[in-house]
Amino acid sequence: MHADFWHQKWLNNDIGFHQSVVNPFLNTHFSALNLKPNSRVLVPLCGKSGDMVWLLAEGFRVVGAELNEGAVRQFFAERGIEPEISSFDGADCFSYQNIDIWVGDLFALTSDMIGQVDAVYDRAALVALPAEMRSDYANKLIELSHSSPQLLITYCYDQSVVAGPPFSVGAAEVASHYHQHYRVVELERKNVAGGMKGKCAADESVWLLENRESA
Numbered sequence: 001m002h003a004d005f006w007h008q009k010w011l012n013n014d015i016g017f018h019q020s021v022v023n024p025f026l027n028t029h030f031s032a033l034n035l036k037p038n039s040r041v042l043v044p045l046c047g048k049s050g051d052m053v054w055l056l057a058e059g060f061r062v063v064g065a066e067l068n069e070g071a072v073r074q075f076f077a078e079r080g081i082e083p084e085i086s087s088f089d090g091a092d093c094f095s096y097q098n099i100d101i102w103v104g105d106l107f108a109l110t111s112d113m114i115g116q117v118d119a120v121y122d123r124a125a126l127v128a129l130p131a132e133m134r135s136d137y138a139n140k141l142i143e144l145s146h147s148s149p150q151l152l153i154t155y156c157y158d159q160s161v162v163a164g165p166p167f168s169v170g171a172a173e174v175a176s177h178y179h180q181h182y183r184v185v186e187l188e189r190k191n192v193a194g195g196m197k198g199k200c201a202a203d204e205s206v207w208l209l210e211n212r213e214s215a
């Protein structure tokens, strides 16, 4: 999935991945991360997700990363907020109170830019990327977050019936990306109502990734 694919999606408002309500797994399971108040949560490939607002309302700080500047502008505009825009190493960061959203390719961001990260919330990010990018993506998150705990949401379905994104990422693959650094626990799995794009049965899983050293 190259940048143009996503820019085109935002340009055409073809954003079926965007949820108008808070993800139910976030509500139910984020507390499993056992974070202190004011912890800073990295939301990779964040789009204009309202889940970030939920995190803020729960007393966390948020740092997002999103390729498409229009998506980031929409996130703030839809809430009537005028963000401050700063630049660092050629990338723009949109900030307001406890949220910073970096505009650009996640792979080009560095720890110096992103700053403190205490946890990661991955919804529609790992599964948005094709197989050949997912290992580099997982390693990038480990680097940026210093193996902070994660709440990760994935789909599992027959990839031969439906082409992603979202891609099918099963238990074995989640483990292959993360088991060296994390204890990987599936917290819940449920059927996707209506299946994947109405074409085949699909499950949605939520995973807790706990740093092996602090678990």
Ligand SMILES: C[S@@+](CC[C@H](N)C(=O)[O-])C[C@H]1O[C@@H](n2cnc3c(N)ncnc32)[C@H](O)[C@@H]1O
Pocket: 006, 007, 017, 018, 019, 044, 045, 046, 047, 048, 049, 065, 066, 067, 068, 071, 104, 105, 106, 107, 123, 124, 125, 128, 165
């Ligand atoms: C499937 S959407 C999910 C958005 C969000 N996580 C949500 O739950 O609504 C994937 C998003 O990742 C962004 N994206 C794709 N590749 C990216 C990259 N390399 N760096 C930063 N953002 C990226 C796309 O522009 C798109 O908004």
